[in-house]
Amino acid sequence: MFDSLADKLQATLADVRGRGTLTEQDVTAAMREVRLALLEADVNFKVVKSFTEAVKTRALGADVIGQLNPGQQVVKIVADELTELMGGSGRELAFSPRPPTVVVMAGLQGSGKTTAAAKLARYLREQHGSSVALAACDVYRPAAVEQLVKVGAQAGADVYEQGTGEDPVKIAAWARDRATAEGKDVLIIDTSGRLHIDQELMAELANIKKVTSPHDILLVVDAMTGQDAVAVAEEFAEVVQFDGVVLTKLDGDARGGAALSVKAITGKPILFASTGEKLDQFERFHPDRMAQRILGMGDVMTLIEKAQDAYDEDQAAELERKLRKQQFGLDDFLEQLRQVRRLGPLQSLLGMIPGLGNELRGAKVDEREFDRVQAIILSMTPEERRHPELIKGSRRLRIARGSGTNVQAVKQLIKQFEQMRKVMRQVAQGRMPDLGALMRQSR
Ligand SMILES: Nc1nc2c(ncn2[C@@H]2O[C@H](COP(=O)(O)OP(=O)(O)OP(=O)(O)O)[C@@H](O)[C@H]2O)c(=O)[nH]1
Ligand SMILES: [Mg+2]
Incomplete structure (x- = not known):
């Protein structure tokens, strides 16, 4: 993922990194390259503009700190700003002190909600030892319930379902009560997707929110759709308050535009990243590590x-x-x-x-x-x-x-x-x- 952006930024910065002294022209020229690389990566142009301006201002204003030479400092500033751009230190789910913690998965059709719900269940079970239930609130697509039952079983989570004949809001309320009664740590609600954001979808989400008081609403966003993904997230943000983003299909995203823009545009952090169809291809999103990976500094922590x-x-x-x-x-x-x-x-x-x-x-x-x-x-x-x-x-x-x-x-x-x-x-x-x-x- 991000291959071509990574190559371009690394080439530009390798040039800068080795220099003992840097003039304003050097920095300006490097930032021009960085700007082009980001635009080619399908990063939102407003984001690109404020990013390169921030780097430039800091680079030109920077005193010579510690052991780093000016070139290395610029690289560090780019890494810091990339990290900030993607959400700073990153965050975990908001666990409720009184279980169950309720998480709603929302997003457009085919964005990867159902898969991500099961992946999250598996992650929580493995990393936090949580007992997790999944609620099947997509009653519109005929096979949606069976799909959740299948991946839920693979993830080691109970699936609460009432087939496709019941109202999703009622199922959500029922699932919440059942998760409480059964002492589950986390309840993850899988919802239906639509091809476009429409009023019906939004009203249904708002009602599910009302009856379950979720601790986190996660918007599932398909990274392969680049700028479109960001536009969708922006529209969602206007209508339903979501708390964080799950970025899916990063494995098919060679450019990285969505990952780099979504936080800046919506103000909501990326919590998790999905990098394949298998249940274990899912990890917490760490902006700092991602920035270092893009800049070829490796990802030793992961x-x-x-x-x-x-x-x-x-x-x-x-x-x-x-x-x-x-x-x-x-x-x-x-x-x-x-x-x-x-x-x-x-x-x-x-x-x-x-x-x-x-x-x-x-x-x-x-x-x-x-x-x-x-x-x-x-x-x-x-x-x-x-x-x-x-x-x-x-x-x-x-x-x-x-x-x-x-x-x-x-x-x-x-x-x-x-x-x-x-x-x-x-x-x-x-x-x-x-x-x-x-x-x-x-x-
Ligand atoms: N390559 C890849 N494929 C993924 C990833 N996440 C999901 N998919 C695939 O994308 C397709 C759609 O995933 P679903 O989880 O069914 O998406 P959904 O949002 O629940 O879809 P609807 O319920 O129809 O709205 C499936 O074929 C998944 O296997 C990922 O991270 N990488
Ligand atoms: Mg689904």
Whole structure:
């Protein structure tokens, strides 16, 4: 996502970043490029104008602070302003002290409301341990109730439904009472969408709001529709007070215009971002991390969180013990690779590592490489896996044959392993490894 914007901004700012001194002309020229990049990304022109003006004013007025040179300062100002533009520090759902917390999902037809409702339910269950119920208040589309029942079950949430014969406002009120009676922490109400905003839809939403007193009304916005999405959000904001935005289909949005404009135009923050059809492709939206991702500063926090989710703490402790005793072998290496694999496609992970992202984004990661590595390690004896330094000459040949690879591949793998072990020792000793240097070495 945001690929072309990211490339353009990074190119412009790479130029500025390296400079020791910056003149007003330099800043003006850089801002012209930034302006073009944002407009091409389909960011609302008013937003672009105030954004570049804010950056320019701050850049020209800035004193030389701390360790940063003027070029680096401009980059930092752009990052700060991008963060502000997307909502500053970001926010969570407004949990009610008296459960159930009620959340209403609203939005145009096909924006992703039903999917997002189930994703949010799953997220709340996993991240907050909440018990969640979903209310089926879309009675107009024939298959809408079944769809919610299906995704709700996948998300581990109860679905409260009364088929399609009942009035949605009545269903909402009934669902609220039932969620209270059953002691649910959160009730998420799925509503129907329309092709356009119409009075009927708005009246229905207003009535659902009246009978359920929701703590958050979330507007679900399809990022792929760019400026249209923002216009819709603006119209909604005029008629129904919503509290925050769920941005969907970011995976199909190469430009990023909606993400960058919606907060500035509606004044409402983006709470969550959806990046695919699967239920786990959903995360809290962090403006600061998104800004850093756009500027190629990586997204280490998201990466760390993903890693923590997939990581078993006992295994981590065991690993640390082995590292300390210098017993980290190829079996452990293989286990690490398997862990990383569980995080998701390598391609998407690479984009989150600072400095690597941009460089490697175009490169194709070959997932089959993993299978090769696995085959090689599994062709070794347990002794060899513990002491890879034993692997020479005839052993190397045997392993290559056993794994259906060649001697060169075995050599390469052991070299990579040694490098990884070195890095891990540094990390265990509290030193930050130089990832950039490591990548250059291993090519
Ligand atoms: N690629 C991608 N597809 C998504 C995402 N979110 C939803 N979809 C797909 O978009 C389509 C519409 O999603 P729904 O959740 O049914 O949308 P809705 O707003 O409930 O639609 P209506 O109930 O008809 O108004 C489905 O095919 C989803 O799988 C996303 O983040 N990425
Ligand atoms: Mg729906």
